[in-house]
Amino acid sequence: MEGNPKERKLEVKLRRKCVVKAESNSPSPEHPRKLTLSNLDLLSGRFPVTYLYLYRHSRSNGDLIDNSDTLFESLKTSLAKTLCYYYPFAGRIVEGLIICDNGGALLLEALANIPLSHLDFYNLNQTLEGIVVPCLDVNEFPFPLQVQVTCYTCGGTSITFTFDHALGDATAFGNFLSSWSRLARNMPPSFIPDLDLGRNLPPRVPPTYHPSFDHFFIKCTLEDIRNMPKTNISLKRLYFVDASSINRLQTLASVDGNKRTKIEAFSAYVWKIMATSIDESHAKCKMGWLVDGRGRLSHSSMSNYIGNVLSVTTEEASIVEIKQGSISDIADIVHKAITKVTNEAYFQDLIDWIECHKPGLMLPRFVLGREGPAVVISSGRRFPVAELDFGFGSPVLGTVSTTIENSGVGYMNQRTSGRGDGSWVVSAILWPQLAAALESESVLQPLCSSHLQKL
Template sequence: MEVEAPGHEIFEVNFTGKSIIKAVNPLPGPHILTLSNLDLLSGRFPVTYFYFYNKPLVSNLTPIVDILKSSLAETLNYYYPFAGRIVQNLNTCEPEIICDNNGALLVEAQANIRLKELNFYNLNQLLQGKLVKLSPDFPLQVQVTHYTCGGISITFTFDHALGDASAFGNFLISWSKITQKKQISCIPDHRRNLRARSPPRYHPSLDQTFVKCTIEEIINMPATKIRLKRLYHIDAASIERLQKLACVNGNKRTKIEAFSAYIWKVMINAIDQSHSKCKMGWLVDGRSRMCGEENSMSNYIGNVLSVAFAEASLIELKQDSISDIANNVHEAISKATTQDHFLDLIDWIECHRPGLMLSRIVLGQGGPALVLSSGRRFPVAEVDFGFGSPVLGTVCSTIERIGVAYLNQRQSARGDGSWTISAILWPELAAALESDSIFQPMSANHLQL
């Protein structure tokens, strides 16, 4: 599909090359990596991280794409499951990773416009079929696109069964360091050893939060209006102002809690009158919760995520202050940030195997809802492959059907406290968010291009 950049010629991408990159020192023989219980909660959604870079200041005799191919092959020595295949085990009816060095796919492309002419705001037009071209045979796919100004974009698409944001962040940092001939700081842990207790036991509330499903049910979930994929910039001053509104009467609330309260209040202007309530959810990383030490699972490669959620009536959200709502957000998130919660979740999954599991609100069960993912530790400026830090680094998914709106927060590459927000929204919610000055549609000006 042709994509028109406003005020400029039609955005076209010519695919110029395709390579399968294998680890240079693979394991002695193929072996099977069994997914952990929490991996079965990932939904197998494709996740794409995309980074944009200005023209390198220093020219290199070796083409950039050749440098990336060589360093990726070395990186896959450490992240060997990323060069494997994800297949369905016919006996267990669950996916597993065949670590056979099948390889990662790297695609090369040439765009016909300059970076500054891209429509960064409309991710539907920017990514699908242009900067992300998926092949089902490779759980890791990379596309390197060159622009007429000398700028570069790199998109990394992962099958969610490989890991979560923390795992993918470790991979990108390792790859960038290897490219620069630096020592990697993360020796990845591929044990996938998050196992159930014996006998398994869990709090009955998890039956209302999560549900067993198949990959077919995920792919073919009922169509909704949640199809708009957008990218926004939020100034540091706006974030600080929201946090001040949330921190009253001696309460200390995080920026994410304050931001969540604001979003939840805006949602009431975007919900059909037939609904009296709406939900919010928050992705929670369990690494520090599982072992009690901040870095004890920092190198764990896999999924260690849960979803905290809360429900509120539209009347309450309309009447309550940002501070009141932020208190409710804090209470909801706190329930999922404990070791007991994650142990219960692992056991709940054990009791419902075989198969995949998913949060009910992600499947669209239970009315209007939005899930927020905070990526305050996710690397942006640090993803430097030797030709400078990116001007933009964020995330989106190419999934066509989803039952819940999503907001993904990342630190801006500018390093000034501002945020980049990637969103999947229904039209009324996009209009409600954009009616205020806090959500600014992403532009080349925000990226200082």
């Protein structure tokens, strides 16, 4: 007897793998095209980024293998079509260049020994280890795009998409995945990048920037990133936040006629909880936010640009100030911190700072874990979740994480839940004390199958 499936440990066996190349109209090994990484691409750090999507039972008969064959072949065919439009995703990243030679993307299929509903959704440390192809070192990550389809005993499916961050940011990856899902359903792509423009984010001549950039950013190497000081920021978690909690936080943050966004209100709440989780050796702590430069830069290629256009801004405050402040007081600090960088001048200064410090990679100093406790929050409200239908239904979950084992700072990434009711799924990388403090409240609920509709 197999025993209770809930008592079984997740085991995943690789069934097959293949390299998928663009089917036509693409640079070839004989005639490769070289794209120089933009200055903002150099700020990405070459980290692997993984998007995880879960799809409920979709088979029409009792044969799991036959069903997975159909699914795998459909994804393989539609990926080949998508890579024609996004051929850098089938290239290789070498010394500041994307070598577009149609080397291909890696597609794998695996079989799990449990039903999808028995995954430990909350504990991403365990779940990601089982259902994501390893790519812990960029030197051993020859495919900038790796996709793993995992089939479960119930007929449900998970798909993980792992990108080299130098390829692009969340907007670029979202456009790629959305276009792929539409092509899989025999529809035109949602977004066609203008790759003839390359990665065109030019510096000014001569480059110039505000002196504060020398204090905030640092030039580093892959070795520096790999050898960053060990921290205890290693817990990967998934949380559910219902719409009523989000709306309540926004109401608390918006007083005296100052309307605050949901992510500003959520940031204020997390910052206040974070202050209670920090030991007495620290008098201050930081909150950071990922900021998208699209819509802020006036370059003509921004409307169909594929690449990185992200930066990070932070604000530091005393722990006493955050503990004693109201949600609206802290939301005001958050709003001012984000507003001061959401403009063209800031992003142009950043492009110029990187130009003056090339070659190499660049990072905000605090990301290396050398400037005290910090949490970075990003909003994924525009990232496709329910829309990512590859022909077998909409996902019940879409979220993001990374296979990196240790982080210099905490991260929290918000996504719309698959329920379509205004609720969120929040992916987090935390230290134990912060996880415990957040979970002692009712806003962030450890994600479980009951939060996912019809799993």
